[in-house]
Amino acid sequence: MDLRLLEQFVRVCEAGSLTRAAEKLACTQPALTRQMLRLERQLNTQLLVRSSRGVETTQAGARLLEHARPLLDHVGRVQAELDRMKREPAGEVSVCLPTSFHDVVTLPLISEVRRALPLVRLRVLEAMDAELREAIAAGVDIGVVMHDPERAIEGAAPIPLGEDALVLYGRPGAFPPGASIGFGQLRGLPLILPSGRNHLREKLARLAGRHGVALDIVMEVDTAGLITDLARRGEGFSVTPRMALKPPGEDGLEQWPIAGAGVAWAAYVRDTRRRSPAVAAVTERLTNLCRARLAAPPASIRAAAVASPP
Incomplete structure (x- = not known):
């Protein structure tokens, strides 16, 4: 799974809108839509329901969001530790x-x-x-x-x-x-x-x-x-x-x-x-x-x- 796609998915869920999430991620809304479709194809399941009011998670999407946040936090801590190792002897x-x-x-x-x-x-x-x-x-x-x-x-x-x-x-x-x-x-x-x-x-x-x-x-x-x-x-x-x-x-x-x-x-x-x-x-x-x-x-x-x- 592409971690960048996972991070974008979390931002979409937090914003409740592909348009608002695209603004925060500094990309276009069509490009972000394509990324979410790509993630759904990778997982072979629908994650988001799109409507005029924005987007909501499906049951599978809610479960993915539940796991994605701690996973991304852990990846961030690992990256910080690796960066620290570059600066400090280990x-x-x-x-x-x-x-x-x-x-x-x-x-x-x-x-x-x-x-x-x-x-x-x-x-x-x-x-x-x-x-x-x-x-x-x-x-x-x-x-x-x-x-x-x-x-x-x-x-x-x-x-x-x-x-x-x-x-x-x-x-x-x-x-x-x-x-x-x-x-x-x-x-x-x-x-x-x-x-x-x-x-x-x-x-x-x-x-x-x-x-x-x-x-x-x-x-x-x-x-x-x-x-x-x-x-x-x-x-x-x-x-x-x-x-x-x-x-x-x-x-x-x-x-x-x-x-x-x-x-x-x-x-x-x-x-x-x-x-x-x-x-x-x-x-x-x-x-x-x-x-x-x-x-x-x-x-x-x-x-x-x-x-x-x-």
Whole structure:
């Protein structure tokens, strides 16, 4: 059925006259009459009774009018939604983020996308570094990992987010609160670190070799939340980028930035999805969140410093 004919039929019924309806539709009365005859032929039934007083619906015409109005209203809503989709990003976007970003990036990102991009549906994965790289290579739209120029991710290009300091954290007392420490001062500390295939672990191994420090790794744990819980219980210390941590003292842990030790963060976007308006919109908000977090000054880094071996 031609929806334009159906709309004209409704206008004729509302006007009660082919002449008045033709004026409102900006067409001639004979042309509108031909359109109504065409609709009747399509439906193989008489819809209108014409007289000198105007037109009235037959029983079939009244039933068609009863269904036509909500049908045209629905079509109008669908068209409006499609027009809105042209103007606003829409669709599913998959994002993978470090588990340590849960409070500081992931939750704010979800809230921001729901508020600003109501037609976008997020699919979120939280994992450790190795799993994140595998997920991006397997087809996740956007992922944030520590950037290593020597470890490209096939099919995805990096967007640099900025540099981040590495921080030792654990129960208070090992060093003055907020003090900056040297890498050599990790010597002898019981460390809880991710397993060897994690980029942070590889970074620490290179730093340890450069400084001639043998790290005392008492546990390997590939869950960020468990590492934090173990550190809070006093089972050991750990090292992580500053962006991944809550403000010092907020979770019962103290933080000590490690002088001269840092990492770079990057957001990787799938090459095949880069032009998607929804992916671009989520990427923009994610990168803005990460860069703002990286630019924020440490919440309570004191001026105290601890003399450290070279």
